[in-house]
């Protein structure tokens with residue numbers, strides 16, 4: 393699979409990945425990681441966890457992926473075609489404020505995404521999904537209906553998730569991702585969060 397550090401791409405095979413993960417038993421994967429700020433912050437605060445950021449767009453990742461932390465890795469991949477090297481390794485998945493085809497796949501219950509999530513997950517993996525009103529509006533959904541649709545698709549795919557709950561402006565402001573901050577200080581801060589685990 394293709395990994396990135398700063399502006400440098402590096403191919404990593406399963407052996408290389410397992411070496412990096414060897415001393416960690418909690419592996420978190422942030423899908424649609426954007427600039428990787430969330431991954432960077434989580435890795436700094438939790439040296440016993442290993443955090444993997446995945447995004448299809450490499451340009452935004454240059455800054456945060458440069459940090460020299462042993463417990464952080466950035467992978468360039470499509471959410472609908474997750475690298476097989478990750479199979480069965482991930483104990484927790486986060487999807488924070490998705491847009492574009494990632495959001496569309498969640499809304500459609502796209503089997504390529506859903507099967508990918510299942511295949512990267514270890515047993516009893518958990519998930520956190522955070523959604524914002526503006527991104528859903530761009531795909532033609534209002535926040536409540538879009539969140540409900542994604543909630544139902546996750547249930548259908550075998551995830552035991554809680555009903556979406558409002559994320560208020562304070563929660564957005566304190567959440568360590570670039571998009572959360574933009575939302576908190578922007579014109580449309582409406583957001584919801586849902587969490588659960590794989591049955």
Ligand SMILES: C[S@@+](CC[C@H](N)C(=O)[O-])C[C@H]1O[C@@H](n2cnc3c(N)ncnc32)[C@H](O)[C@@H]1O
Nearest residue numbers: 424425426448470471488492493494569570571
């Ligand atoms: C609004 S940004 C959120 C970034 C970050 N999670 C945050 O909270 O700051 C949405 C991200 O989803 C990524 N994305 C959209 N579709 C994707 C896909 N199919 N596969 C991987 N990443 C995708 C985009 O490249 C973008 O970086």
